[in-house]
Amino acid sequence: MRVATSVSETRTFVKSARSNAKGVGLVPTMGAFHQGHLALMRRATSEQDVVVVSLFVNPTQFAPGEDYRGYPRNFEADARLAESEGVDLIFAPPPEEMYGEVDLTSVRVSKLTEPLCGTHREGHFDGVTTVCAKLFNIVQPDYAYFGEKDYQQLQVIRQMVADLKMPLSIVPVATVREEDGLALSSRNRYLNDEQRAAAPTLYRALQKGAQAVRQGASAIAAEGAVRTELDTQPLLVPQYVSALDPVTLTPPAADGPPMLLAAAAHLGKARLIDNILVEEV
Amino acid sequence: MRVATSVSETRTFVKSARSNAKGVGLVPTMGAFHQGHLALMRRATSEQDVVVVSLFVNPTQFAPGEDYRGYPRNFEADARLAESEGVDLIFAPPPEEMYGEVDLTSVRVSKLTEPLCGTHREGHFDGVTTVCAKLFNIVQPDYAYFGEKDYQQLQVIRQMVADLKMPLSIVPVATVREEDGLALSSRNRYLNDEQRAAAPTLYRALQKGAQAVRQGASAIAAEGAVRTELDTQPLLVPQYVSALDPVTLTPPAADGPPMLLAAAAHLGKARLIDNILVEEV
Numbered sequence: 097m098r099v100a101t102s103v104s105e106t107r108t109f110v111k112s113a114r115s116n117a118k119g120v121g122l123v124p125t126m127g128a129f130h131q132g133h134l135a136l137m138r139r140a141t142s143e144q145d146v147v148v149v150s151l152f153v154n155p156t157q158f159a160p161g162e163d164y165r166g167y168p169r170n171f172e173a174d175a176r177l178a179e180s181e182g183v184d185l186i187f188a189p190p191p192e193e194m195y196g197e198v199d200l201t202s203v204r205v206s207k208l209t210e211p212l213c214g215t216h217r218e219g220h221f222d223g224v225t226t227v228c229a230k231l232f233n234i235v236q237p238d239y240a241y242f243g244e245k246d247y248q249q250l251q252v253i254r255q256m257v258a259d260l261k262m263p264l265s266i267v268p269v270a271t272v273r274e275e276d277g278l279a280l281s282s283r284n285r286y287l288n289d290e291q292r293a294a295a296p297t298l299y300r301a302l303q304k305g306a307q308a309v310r311q312g313a314s315a316i317a318a319e320g321a322v323r324t325e326l327d328t329q330p331l332l333v334p335q336y337v338s339a340l341d342p343v344t345l346t347p348p349a350a351d352g353p354p355m356l357l358a359a360a361a362h363l364g365k366a367r368l369i370d371n372i373l374v375e376e377v
Numbered sequence: 378m379r380v381a382t383s384v385s386e387t388r389t390f391v392k393s394a395r396s397n398a399k400g401v402g403l404v405p406t407m408g409a410f411h412q413g414h415l416a417l418m419r420r421a422t423s424e425q426d427v428v429v430v431s432l433f434v435n436p437t438q439f440a441p442g443e444d445y446r447g448y449p450r451n452f453e454a455d456a457r458l459a460e461s462e463g464v465d466l467i468f469a470p471p472p473e474e475m476y477g478e479v480d481l482t483s484v485r486v487s488k489l490t491e492p493l494c495g496t497h498r499e500g501h502f503d504g505v506t507t508v509c510a511k512l513f514n515i516v517q518p519d520y521a522y523f524g525e526k527d528y529q530q531l532q533v534i535r536q537m538v539a540d541l542k543m544p545l546s547i548v549p550v551a552t553v554r555e556e557d558g559l560a561l562s563s564r565n566r567y568l569n570d571e572q573r574a575a576a577p578t579l580y581r582a583l584q585k586g587a588q589a590v591r592q593g594a595s596a597i598a599a600e601g602a603v604r605t606e607l608d609t610q611p612l613l614v615p616q617y618v619s620a621l622d623p624v625t626l627t628p629p630a631a632d633g634p635p636m637l638l639a640a641a642a643h644l645g646k647a648r649l650i651d652n653i654l655v656e657e658v
Contacts (some may be wrong), residue, residue, distance in 0.1 A: 198536075200489060203485075204483050205482045208481060230540075233541055233544055263388070
């Protein structure tokens, strides 16, 4: 496995690798790898001849007051894990390689970025779309892999790729969970034992909501079912609970599936998000 | 020469052409070709093995009340001219090929888009950067050619390409002028004989300003020299006259070169722009 920290090194590597190979896959990450990241890498290496993992804690996607400085960073451990998954290149640029001294351009997706996390994390999605546009232009992958845990991010990126006619396909990968249902997240390591024990309530609450949706519940009734379960766990402080149309991320026109159930909650110093997509039968 | 109206046709053509060739050049246009466009094509065909001309009157870069509907369109004549210049492919998409039914993504460059035309054409540069991002992603050129007549546009596109790490180079091409100095523009055909006779005053005024700059004039003094000359021609109604730093497009810190002199004026139903870049000796 190679490690590159510059745009030009990365381009040279991909160009030479591509000439002998059919598909180039990109897994964009902020590091602090867990099994969710490894599932993305595994999917990518199983499908593509060349796999690049980008590892960049992107300052512009943290809202003011968020955990940019404290975000977990462990390059050595991450590099070992990526290598063991058969990744060909880690692109780990310093911030100044991604953002010029004068950097004036942003990529913005409207509407889809307004509900859910968009309401609570100022500038977050503009930071995500702008950095992903840069990464896609640097690596020029044929496929890029994103986890379904960040459902809104996945939809926003898909929309950007479609609208801007970017020459790649987005591959969604299922959320990886602990045995008790907690979705894996680099931020789970902020939890102490008591908080960790409380954390699975978030997914359990979404499951209650999903059950209601499958039984024909309205969006408001489904949200109520989620909230009722969340309220059983006083350590979890809900930020939002939303039942939305999975494509437009607006309130659904009809009761029952398809419906996206998504929630965010603070738990100690962690902010956890999770979702369930209840598809039509 | 081939003509394509879809993204997929264009991609297939470029992909197959590229495999036998070194460089792909793109000349983005709105059609209504004049010698300025042909100079872009000539430069591109002399430097690249494959040249694509895009011909798309982009609705999103016209401000409310501007001439989108009336903008000159003549595909047959344009295709003949492009063919005679050795262009390999014209990409002439219908609007729905460029903008999906749900299209939510925009690319925006801040600061550089604020002065000059940015002050007077609401949303213009967001339309330009967004459509150019799409065109670059569709054609995936190694080089894209832009005229210096639209100096601000050129700088904005360069900034976007640098910031977003787009894998292409921007090639500026000198303004082509009539014998009397008038910069070629598709909108010159809006002028009647009397207006056409008055039009060269715009460039002559900029030349007076440039002379002042070379003699060490301040930005304000240079603007004054331009305005004094413009005032000799009552048919020309100035919209802006600005002397700016050529890189930042802000008021220059020092007197004398380097300085950009740029002006816009209404003349009948046409809006003309022109500029002179006074470089350091």
